[in-house]
Amino acid sequence: MQTNNHIPNYFKSKQLKLPLSLEIKIPFDSEVRTFDEVFSKLEIDKYLKYPKDTRGRIGYNPHQMLKLILFCQMEKIQTLRDLAKAARNDIRIMWLTDELMPSHQTIKTFMDKYLVNGIDNIFYELTKYLIKEENIDTNNLFIDGTKIESVANKYSFTWRGSVEKFRDKLYKKISKLLTELNLRYQESDMLFNTHETYDATYLFKIKNFLDKEIKLHKINFVAGKGKRKAPLQRDYEHILDYITKLNEYQNHLDIMGPDRNSYAKTDKSATFMHMKEDHMRNSQLKPGYNIQIGVADEYILHMDIYQDRSDYKTFIPFLEGLKQSYGYYPKYPVADAGYGGLVNYMYLKLNHMELFQKYTMYSKDTHDKKRMNDPYFALNLIKEGDDFKSPNGDVLKYVHKNKKGNEVYELPNGKQKEINNENLEYQKEVIKNLKSPLGIDLRNQRSIQVEGAFGVIKEAFNVRRFRRRGTVNVKMEFFLTAIGYNLRKYYNKKYRITE
Structure with missing residues (x-):
């Protein structure tokens, strides 16, 4: 048996050799090619104009800087130092940005100058492209929120x-x-x-x-x-x-x-809230932000940051922000029990949107047999003039309207019962809608899509605590994450890759 151990003594593994073009090294189905294809079709230049008062030397090309930042978000690279390191070592980024190698401080300066107040425009430019390219059904919008901790000191409370x-x-x-x-x-x-x-x-x-x-x-x-x-x-x-x-x-x-x-004294925009991650199991309040997102066909189409702990109060401003960004409301904004209530239902009806949002007592009203079999259960009562009639024939006499705006009725046993007739009609419509075949499908899709999006953002993108302080900076950080999420989702769908 003859072996060939002949190695030319004039060959060195580190010597310069062809090919010299990085493009040859990048596969046709690489993430960076999909990113470059999408980026080339967006009208980004109008958001990257140099400020009029710019002095001194001309900085790095903002177009290339934005490519570096957004592609790194798609690849789940988020810290400034990791971005700078990837620009020096990742051949995909070298090819994409024409071998741009900024320092972490340069990247931060670019973010402060261009992205803090302009990242929302870039986000909606991308989502409008995805809506057109992917034929996203914008009639269905699945809404949910989560609390993400601030970088503030958790003991600096006021x-x-x-x-x-x-x-x-x-x-x-x-x-x-x-x-x-x-x-x-x-x-x-x-x-x-x-x-x-x-x-x-x-x-x-x-x-x-x-x-x-x-x-x-x-x-x-x-x-x-x-x-x-x-x-x-x-x-x-x-x-x-x-x-x-x-x-x-x-x-x-x-x-x-x-x-x-x-x-929080170290992040005055952060509010102390209950977080899902309660490692001490003592219901400790931590400084954080209420993040609301709207998902359609697995893409995040709208997001916003709130200081309010209640999801209920964010619902109307969230939909108004969506209307301002796209020019229309979704026909079926689907949300969980934290969003349903009289004020929100009135708002939805006023703007011709359907009621597919659970209310606080929805689960008991539809599953608690003892409650459902109560003859004086509000949903079982039949309106007759000013009074109500129960299924067993008892009449609930109208007494007066109290300060809360609810109607007070006298039961046959002498007790009184409060009912808000307008809210009762909305609740009946919600139950009918959610129990319909369309409602069941939308409920299932909401759990899969919007909660799945938060799962990917927290686990795959490792966004469990913000790195920046202040509402404006936190919003920029989450917009970047949402852009990275949408680009990654587009790439996975394109090549049928399942994470």
Whole structure:
């Protein structure tokens, strides 16, 4: 048996050899070819114009920079340093960006300049292309939300209840001080009125009075051990301290706004919420954001970030944002029990959308036999004039309408029952819709599509905690993730690849 061990001594494995073109190395079904095909058909240049006040040297080509960032999102590469590393080592990215190799700081600067306020336009440019290319049925939109933790320190909390409690205690201290001042300076013909609440402007007037008294009596301020402060100095310092505290409490409340009860000091846009990942099993609140997405044919068509913990309150602004982005409402916006309610149902009917959203008691109203067999169960009652008639023949007499807007009816046993007739009609329509063949199919699709999308984003894309602070920056980060998700989904569908 003869072996060929002959290796030319003039050959080196690291020497330069053909081919020199990177394109030859990339397979026809590579992700980067699909990405380049899609990117070339988008009108991206209008969102990447240089700012008019740009000075100094011309930076990297923004077109190529955007390619680098978006393709890395498609490949689940998200940190700045990982992006910079991939640009230096991945031949697909070298071919795509013409061997662009920016530093992580350059990538961050590009994001801050072009993407923080413009990524939403790029996202909707892509989704409109996908709708046309994939014939996406936009009549069906599956909506759901999840909470994702902020990068803020989880122990840097500020609570509305605590702020208001300490502010109320401060009001009492101010009233007590003003009473003492009225006694102390009654010879000056000054009277400081006491109130239940105070603001800094009112205390500044008292401070100005004390300033004049200090100059008039030539009071020298003292400090330190063995020094005795004059009454005027003590009063002046108390007023200054109370002004500072009032401004501090008001600043906390201004940051929270009228709709929030907490915020994180290290990310003032984040609200403390219950998260699904509760490792300590003590229902610990963590700073985070409420992420809402709308999915159709497995693609994310719309998304938004909210500081409100309740999904119910996000439903109307979410659909209004969709209308603003696409110019129309979906015919069947399907959502779970967290979104159904009178206000949302009225909004849907007003805008000619169908009711396919469960309400809070939907499960009990359709599965609890004891509840369903109750003769006075609201859904079993039949309207007769102003009264209701139960299946067993009993009549529920109308009494009055209460402050909540509900009608009050008297039962035969003397007890009273509240019913909102308008909401009751909506609930009947919801049950009818969701139990229809179309409703059953839409419910199943909602569970698969929108919850599946969140599963992929959290597990495959590893988005369990944001890396940036502030609503604007967090929104940019999730828009980038959604773009990467849609591009990956398009590629998988194109080549029938199942993740």
